[in-house]
Amino acid sequence: MGIAVSSWQLARQISLAGELGVVSGTAIDSVIARRLQDGDLSGDIRRALAHFPDKAIECEILKRYFSEGGRDETTPYIDLPKLTLKPTKMTADLLVAATFVEVWLAKEGHDGIIGINLLEKIQLAIPAQIFGAILAGVDYILMGAGIPAQIPKLIDELSQGNPVSMRVDIADTQDKYTITFDPHAVLGTTPPFARPRFLAIVSSHALVAYLNRDSETKPDGYVIENHMAGGHNAPPRAKNSIDDRGESIYTELDTPNIEKIRSLGSPFWLAGGYGTPEKIEEAIKLGAQGVQVGSLFALAKESGFTDEIRTQLRRSLTLNTLQIMTDAAASPTGFPFKVAQLPHTLSGENLFAERTKICDLGYLRQPFKRPTGGIGYRCPGEPDASFEFKNGDLDASAGSKCLCNALMADIGLGQVRPDGRVELPLVTIGSDLDGPSRMAKSHPFGWDALEAIKFLRQK
Ligand SMILES: Cc1cc2nc3c(=O)[nH]c(=O)nc-3n(C[C@H](O)[C@H](O)[C@H](O)COP(=O)(O)O)c2cc1C
Incomplete structure (x- = not known):
């Protein structure tokens, strides 16, 4: 769960309990750089960085971003160079090292298993982040x-320490573009x-069939995520599927065909409203290996959400007033967002209307071909x-929110603006609230990851 809601602390606890704990890789370079500017008071980041195999990179990162005792709260965080088709060495090094740090901390001192979640949409970060995660x-x-069709091959090559190239989507042109990444340069x-094994997160059997067709694109398994899940959802299949409040409307066309998926033979896990013991039992009966649960753990004490957001969510759950909207326009990716x-x-x-628009993190920028030639970036x-x-296209993007800044604010790393205001959060959570509501009743002062797992394992 991004950005850093699936923190290393949360993933570690889940892994210690014998399950797969997953950290979020999204924008992790900004997260690590900002935590360093806040003084890394626990010393965790510096401890992990000390295990990064290149001393020069460790020193450079500390020199640029570490602030002893932490920055003054009114001082803005330093801007990082944005992702581009040809990033500077420092940009690539920081992506590799920051991803390494988050995975290393989640894995520190035990033999449990840890995964990392990356978004296919943030293509420019993918090779460096996969390599950083592999290193850890x-x-x-x-x-x-x-559609993560290029990822299995990338993982093969990067595990061998080989240079890779990856095709990337460029708007406003039919020309083909690739990015390259060379582990030796780091x-x-x-x-x-x-x-590592690779699990593709998809929401239709057609995509499973497509990826399974070729050994180069076939993942080791699938998370089949339906539209109840927190975060981004697949767009509805039916036409005119947005109501007058701007909410995406799903129909039975959007229900993944589990029988067909099972017949394709790959292991799979179900996600989106599977966070209760009864739903886990149902998933196993349907042939799944298990489930992926998000919202219940986003509310756990170890998640990256600020205490304020966690408490606000828990209170409104208890009062039964929590409303979740599948906002068709909120995300610059164009995907519906809970x-x-x-x-x-x-x-x-x-x-939202009061906020001055600015794109200074830029993870969701879309590269495009300029009419005059050359590549630009827009969001x-x-x-x-x-x-x-x-x-x-301003009409198509009306209502689009700056997820990068808002999600950083969700974890207490919101940017300070020149007028002294701090960026506001935008909170995502799944629309099935059965599990979280039951936990809020039995644990009115909150719960931790182990208590959530205990609940899920009840017979
Ligand atoms: C706060 C939050 C953030 C999420 N962020 C991501 C993400 O960055 N990438 C992703 O693949 N899924 C993301 N998800 C989806 C979860 O990984 C998971 O599949 C989903 O939450 C399962 O459904 P549930 O919320 O009903 O348990 C997010 C979910 C939540 C609640």
């Missing part, structure tokens, strides 16, 4: 929000590493005038 001994890589020599309707967050139209989250100047 990650056991599973999970990827959704796109580390000098690279021995072969253990190859939004918890909470006060003091960007789910409120007024607060519906940036100011309308510059988005339009870059041939962005």
